[in-house]
Amino acid sequence: MKHFYLPLEKELGNLQEKGLFRNLKIVEKKEGPYIWISGKRLLNLASNDYLGLAGRLSLKDLLPFLEEGDFGAGAARLLSGNHAYYEELETFLEELYGRPVLFFNSGYLANLAILTAFCGRHDGIFADKLVHASILDGAKLSGAKLFRFPHQDYEALEKLLFKKRATCKRALIVSESIFSMDGDKTDLKALLELKERFEALLFIDEAHAIGIRGRKGLGLAEEFGLGPEIDILLGTCGKALGSYGAFVVVSEKILKDYLINKARPFIFTTALPPIILAATKKALSLLRSLEEERKHLRTISLQMRKQLGLTENDTPIIPVIVGESKMALKLSQYLFEKGFYAPAIRPPTVPENTARLRLSLTAEHTFNLLDDLVQEIKSFLSKNS
Ligand SMILES: Cc1ncc(COP(=O)(O)O)c(C=O)c1O
Numbered sequence: 530m531k532h533f534y535l536p537l538e539k540e541l542g543n544l545q546e547k548g549l550f551r552n553l554k555i556v557e558k559k560e561g562p563y564i565w566i567s568g569k570r571l572l573n574l575a576s577n578d579y580l581g582l583a584g585r586l587s588l589k590d591l592l593p594f595l596e597e598g599d600f601g602a603g604a605a606r607l608l609s610g611n612h613a614y615y616e617e618l619e620t621f622l623e624e625l626y627g628r629p630v631l632f633f634n635s636g637y638l639a640n641l642a643i644l645t646a647f648c649g650r651h652d653g654i655f656a657d658k659l660v661h662a663s664i665l666d667g668a669k670l671s672g673a674k675l676f677r678f679p680h681q682d683y684e685a686l687e688k689l690l691f692k693k694r695a696t697c698k699r700a701l702i703v704s705e706s707i708f709s710m711d712g713d714k715t716d717l718k719a720l721l722e723l724k725e726r727f728e729a730l731l732f733i734d735e736a737h738a739i740g741i742r743g744r745k746g747l748g749l750a751e752e753f754g755l756g757p758e759i760d761i762l763l764g765t766c767g768k769a770l771g772s773y774g775a776f777v778v779v780s781e782k783i784l785k786d787y788l789i790n791k792a793r794p795f796i797f798t799t800a801l802p803p804i805i806l807a808a809t810k811k812a813l814s815l816l817r818s819l820e821e822e823r824k825h826l827r828t829i830s831l832q833m834r835k836q837l838g839l840t841e842n843d844t845p846i847i848p849v850i851v852g853e854s855k856m857a858l859k860l861s862q863y864l865f866e867k868g869f870y871a872p873a874i875r876p877p878t879v880p881e882n883t884a885r886l887r888l889s890l891t892a893e894h895t896f897n898l899l900d901d902l903v904q905e906i907k908s909f910l911s912k913n914s
Contacts, residue, residue, distance in 0.1 A: 549855035579845050581892050642795050712844040714842070735763060739764040
């Protein structure tokens with residue numbers, strides 16, 4: 530087997546050399562905004578639990594649900610895994626959004642499902658250059674032609690649609706609403722206008738906006754006052770909802786039925802354990818009451834960006850771009866020693882030469898805690914630039 534392992538070893542060696550090797554850190558404990566790694570208490574800046582809900586969904590509260598039945602679902606949803614909680618959750622979300630909703634095991638699987646179910650080899654997917662890996666994987670798996678436009682450049686998208694729309698039977702425009710690695714917001718109205726003009730479907734991934742945007746916490750589309758004009762919207766439950774799983778909101782029931790019948794990542798996988806669904810339901814029922822947390826998050830996000838001299842924006846994803854992967858690792862290690870956990874994000878997660886720290890703020894962070902962090906970052910950058 531040596532001939533098989535040797536090239537792998539070489540590849541990993543190359544990653545090491547370029548500062549791109551990844552390894553797992555053991556998280557010993559989490560408490561509020563802190564995380565324990567290697568026996569050290571650190572301020573956690575690497576969590577998407579934006580509202581601090583994960584810690585509020587305690588097992589103690591959920592035990593009654595466990596006592597009612599089995600832990601595992603035991604089968605896919607189309608067999609015997611479709612616990613009544615699914616129906617409750619979907620109905621709850623359908624009332625909130627006012628349109629059909631289908632639950633998936635994760636955002637990754639939901640993205641594979643949407644792209645492979647609605648697009649095939651005669652179709653075209655028009656995707657922002659920086660969309661999440663799961664969207665790109667779904668696009669590849671679908672066999673559709675993939676056209677990528679420069680990040681948030683809607684004029685370039687318009688030109689691309691002019692040139693390529695006629696070459697595809699069906700066209701799907703896809704973007705995130707708040708970008709996962711840069712935290713910038715998408716102009717949903719601009720995309721909507723193009724979708725209508727070029728008779729395309731519009732799919733918006735709201736993974737980083739659910740919970741934290743909109744009056745009811747339903748995402749950036751809610752904040753923009755948009756509804757069924759967006760054909761497909763994805764919400765994930767493992768980030769601001771503090772739970773696990775994902776849901777897809779569609780403009781018409783036929784799209785939901787189509788996903789149930791055609792989406793392989795929906796059909797061929799075991800359903801979620803019911804207790805996870807109970808936790809998600811609890812998180813969703815709290816959403817409306819979390820306006821103070823949303824407000825605090827927006828305020829500290831604005832403030833932190835200002836202190837770091839970055840473009841004004843009130844989303845909690847703050848990129849500190851340093852360029853070289855090794856420099857990002859060095860900054861991350863420096864902060865670790867000072868009591869902050871902010872892992873380096875490197876290619877291929879982000880484009881070449883844009884390695885960074887992706888600081889992700891949560892409602893549990895305070896001005897004082899973040900102020901110390903800003904001082905440390907500035908001190909490192911002034912010595913190392
Ligand atoms: C934009 C985006 N979409 C989808 C996903 C996948 O969601 P999940 O973690 O539920 O699989 C992520 C997760 O990182 C994401 O950032």
